[in-house]
Amino acid sequence: MTRSGLRGVSRRRLLGWTGAGAALAGAGAVAGFAAGESASDAPPDPSGGVVPFRGPYQAGIVTPAQDRLHFVALDLTTTDRRAVISLLQRWTTAAERMTAGAEAAPGGAVNRNPEAPPSDTGEALGLPAAALTITFGIGGSLLDKLGIPRPPELADLPPFQQDQLDPALSGGDLCLQACANDPQVAVHAVRNLVRTGFGTTSVRWSQLGFGRTSSTSTAQQTHRNLFGFKDGTNNLKAEEGALLDEHVWVPPPQGPSWMVGGTYLVARRIRMHVETWDRTSLAEQESLTGRTKGEGAPIGQAQEFDLPNLAPDSPIGPDAHIRLASAQNNGGAKILRRGYNFVDGSDGLGHLNAGLFFVAFMRDPHRQFVPMQSQLARFDKMMEYIDHTGSAVFAVPPGLGDGAYWGRTVLEG
Numbered sequence: 001m002t003r004s005g006l007r008g009v010s011r012r013r014l015l016g017w018t019g020a021g022a023a024l025a026g027a028g029a030v031a032g033f034a035a036g037e038s039a040s041d042a043p044p045d046p047s048g049g050v051v052p053f054r055g056p057y058q059a060g061i062v063t064p065a066q067d068r069l070h071f072v073a074l075d076l077t078t079t080d081r082r083a084v085i086s087l088l089q090r091w092t093t094a095a096e097r098m099t100a101g102a103e104a105a106p107g108g109a110v111n112r113n114p115e116a117p118p119s120d121t122g123e124a125l126g127l128p129a130a131a132l133t134i135t136f137g138i139g140g141s142l143l144d145k146l147g148i149p150r151p152p153e154l155a156d157l158p159p160f161q162q163d164q165l166d167p168a169l170s171g172g173d174l175c176l177q178a179c180a181n182d183p184q185v186a187v188h189a190v191r192n193l194v195r196t197g198f199g200t201t202s203v204r205w206s207q208l209g210f211g212r213t214s215s216t217s218t219a220q221q222t223h224r225n226l227f228g229f230k231d232g233t234n235n236l237k238a239e240e241g242a243l244l245d246e247h248v249w250v251p252p253p254q255g256p257s258w259m260v261g262g263t264y265l266v267a268r269r270i271r272m273h274v275e276t277w278d279r280t281s282l283a284e285q286e287s288l289t290g291r292t293k294g295e296g297a298p299i300g301q302a303q304e305f306d307l308p309n310l311a312p313d314s315p316i317g318p319d320a321h322i323r324l325a326s327a328q329n330n331g332g333a334k335i336l337r338r339g340y341n342f343v344d345g346s347d348g349l350g351h352l353n354a355g356l357f358f359v360a361f362m363r364d365p366h367r368q369f370v371p372m373q374s375q376l377a378r379f380d381k382m383m384e385y386i387d388h389t390g391s392a393v394f395a396v397p398p399g400l401g402d403g404a405y406w407g408r409t410v411l412e413g
Contacts, residue, residue: 049128049129049131050099050100050101050129050131051063051099051129051131051132051133053095053096053099053100053134053400054096054399054400054401054402054404055399055400056261056398056399057249057261057262057263057398057399058135058136058262058396058397058398058399058400059099059133059134059135059399060133060134060135060177060178060179060338061135061216061248061263061336061338061361061396062216062217062238062244062248062336063131063133063179063216063238064131064215064216064217064219064220064238065179065212065214065215065216065217065220065338066130066131066132066133066179066180066181066186066212067180067181067210067211067212068179068180068181068182068183068185068186068208068209068210068340069177069178069179069186069207069208069209069210069212069340069357069359070178070183070186070187070189070190070206070207070208070209071175071176071177071178071206071207071209071267071357071359072175072176072190072194072203072205072206072207073139073171073172073173073174073175073203073204073205073206073267073392074172074173074174074175074176074194074197074201074202074203074204075141075172075173075174075201075202075204076142076145076173076174076200076201077199077200077201077202078199078200079145079146081146081411083199083200084146084200084407084411085407085408085411085412086200087196087197087200087201088405088406088407088408088411089405090196091136091193091196091197091405091406092400092404092405092406093105093405094192094193094196095134095136095189095193095406098124098129098132098134098188098189098192099129099132099133099134099189100129101128101129103119103120103124103125104119104120104121104192104193104196105119105120106119107119107120108120108122108125109121109122109125110122120192121188121191121192121195123184123187123188123191124184124185124188127182127184127185127188128182128185129180129185130180130181130182130185130186131179131180131181132178132179132180132185132186132189133177133178133179133180134176134177134178134189134193135176135177135178135179135265135396136174136175136176136396136397136406136407137174137175137176137177137265137394137395137396138173138174138394138395138396138397138407138410139154139171139172139173139174139175139392139393139394139395140154140155140156140393140395141171141172141173142173142174143410145173146411148410148411149256151255151256151259151395152366153250153254153259153264153363153364153365153366153395154264154393154394154395155366156393157266157365157366157369157370157391157393158370160373160374160377160388161374161377161378162377162383162387162388163377163388163391164387164388164389165388165389165390165391166389166390168204168205169205169269169389169390170205170390170391170392171204171391171392172204172205172392172394173201173204174201174394175265175267175392175394176189176190176193177265177359178190179338183208183210187208190206205390207269207342207357207390208342208344209339209340209341209342209357210340210341210342210343211223211224211340211341212338212339212340213225213231213232213337213339213340213341213356214231214232214235214337214338214339215232215235215237216235216236216237216238216336216338217237217238217239218237218238218239222296222304225272225339225341225356226272226274226341226343226354226355226356227272227274227277227285227289227385228285228293229285229289229291229293229296230291230296230304231337231339231356232337232339233291233296233304233305234326234327235336235337236248236334236335236336236337243334244336247333247334247335247336247362247363247368248263248335248336248361248362248363249261249262249263249363250262250263250264250363251363254363254364257409258397258409258410259395259397259398260398261398261399262395262396262397262398263336263361263362263363263396264361264362264363264364264365264393264394264395264396265359265360265361265393265394265395265396266335266358266359266360266361266362266365266369266391266392266393267357267358267359267390267391267392267393267394268357268358268388268390268391269342269355269357269358269388269389269390269391270355270356270357270358270386270387270388270389271353271354271355271386271387271388271389272354272355272356272385272386273351273385273386273387274351274352274354275351275352276385277385280385286299287299287317287320288319288320288321288381288382288385289320289321289322289382290308290316290317290320290321290322290323291304291322298316298322299314299315299316299320300314300315300316308322308323308326310323310326310328310329318379319379319380319381320381321376321380321382324372324375324376324379324380325372325375325376325380329375330368330371330372330375331371333362333367333368333371333372334368335360335361335362335368335369335372336360336361336362337358337359337360338359338360338361339356339357339358339359339360340356340357340359341354341355341356341357342354342355342356342357355386356386361396365393397409397410
């Protein structure tokens with residue numbers, strides 16, 4: 001069976017094959033993944049099939065954004081480099097299996113000694129791969145713990161005006177971003193990787209997201225955030241290779257060598273005070289945003305993708321979000337956004353604990369994100385309706401070749 005033949009195959013069918021006879025027993029139908037073979041010959045299928053795990057870049061960055069997210073930040077519980085390498089090797093094998101539609105490990109949820117814990121938690125049995133991608137990142141604190149120099153781009157973000165950051169929702173030695181078109185598939189992936197990390201890592205914080213707020217492909221429509229406005233209209237797209245090279249992927253002169261072809265991830269948990277926003281007039285909402293709520297067009301224009309008029313005398317105000325976040329206002333810097341809405345119940349005061357989990361990829365957070373966020377924090381009137389409660393920055397190494405594991409070039413040199 002070829003790896004490309006796994007497209008659309010559910011974990012239940014794979015389980016059936018692994019239990020069917022000696023020819024498939026033990027190694028399983030996806031034994032190639034345990035041996036470190038590549039899934040790169042399977043074409044992407046954003047509707048629900050298999051997205052290649054290996055390639056020049058990690059999946060889950062320019063992959064057409066899926067509808068669901070489970071993001072987790074973890075801390076090391078050891079500084080034994082051999083233990084960390086062993087974990088990353090096991091994580092890579094499990095992640096490649098799950099993105100191919102298989103269970104996390106051979107034997108799976110039910111097909112092994114009933115007196116021993118199953119090697120997969122089982123909640124994704126019968127579900128397809130659902131375009132699952134798992135993206136791996138390294139925090140500066142991990143490098144500090146293991147005595148590896150930090151790239152300057154991985155320096156901690158500075159404090160911004162009006163930040164209300166919760167340390168329990170910030171930072172982390174490692175991160176895993178699981179995106180899929182089925183929430184159970186994304187949760188299953190993170191759950192099984194966290195489980196594999198027992199004894200080497202512990203969960204620092206995590207975030208579930210739904211309803212992507214940014215399109216990463218020209219084939220996708222722009223979705224809306226919880227304020228009801230289209231979000232990320234001018235986002236970089238997967239088809240814009242030259243712009244991605246300029247703004248997202250780390251070039252050889254920048255380095256270090258283990259980051260060339262990689263990128264940096266900035267995550268911000270943004271609480272949106274939706275009840276206050278809902279009592280604000282439509283005219284005020286559009287003025288604050290700088291776009292119409294229906295079409296999503298820049299104020300003074302007709303269509304969503306019309307270029308905004310950012311001249312001093314334009315109808316877009318000086319403190320409108322669209323102006324302050326624009327590349328024209330930030331030295332031409334652009335970022336690749338990949339955010340999600342979230343609702344984490346209520347806050348105990350009758351208000352929804354809801355907002356935007358902002359995720360963005362860029363080649364240098366301090367030259368791209370920091371100037372933009374500094375402008376927004378100081379001048380954006382929308383800050384009256386939001387609080388930044390969590391923050392983190394991670395290095396995302398390049399994709400994997402056959403046989404490689406996450407973090408090998410960092411930990412082995």
